[in-house]
Amino acid sequence: MQASSTDYVALSYRSDLRLLFLRWKRPASPAEHRAGYQAALQLAQKEQAGRWLVDLRSRGLADPNDLQWVLRDFRSDFQAALPTTTRRLAYLTTPYHADILRPRLSELDSLADTGTDIRVFTEEMPAQQWLQTGQ
Template sequence: MSNLSPAYMDLAYRPDLRVLFLRWTRQTTSQELRAAYDQTLELARQEQAGRWLIDLRRRSLADPADFAWIVHDVRARLAQGVAGAEHRIAYLVTPNNAPTILGRLAELEPDIPAAVRTAVAFRIFTEEHTALEWLQA
């Protein structure tokens, strides 16, 4: 298992599951958030990991500008950087945050190029086992 863990996150790739896990351990600044996603993309490239579980339950939501950056830029970089894999990102959230994230995604999705939307699927989950089932399907 590959593991990189700054103080604000736990980042690991599980080859037995073929899933990259990013678990936030506290609220982050915009700079930390962007650095974490850069690290996540680098680990994904190294491991050719196209399926991610991102656990947001220990932090509040990213501000709208950072969320848009994730949905647009990180998603496109994953599609380009990890070849030959089906790309899926499962966001694990609290039930209270699920409607907000779903609303933000609905607003941003029309602006994302169809090729990127098709290449990297996003889904929101409130239960980890359901997210893992989807990632491994």
């Protein structure tokens, strides 16, 4: 298992599951938010890992501008770094935050067609199942 950690994010890749885990440890500044995603992308490119579980439960939701950055700029980088892999991001949140994030994603993501699916989950096992099987 590949892993790295800072005071705000823990990254790991499970080769047995073929999943990259990006677990936020605390609220992050915009700079930390971008650095965390970029570090995860470096690990993902090394492992050819297009399926990510992004755990937001300890962090909470990103600022809408940071979410927009993920959906537009980062997702373009994600596609360029892993053009031949299935790309899925599963956001793991609290139920309260899921009710906020789902409509934000629908609103901000309506025009994007980058070949990267994003879904919101409140339980880890269904998120992992979707990442692995698409169901």
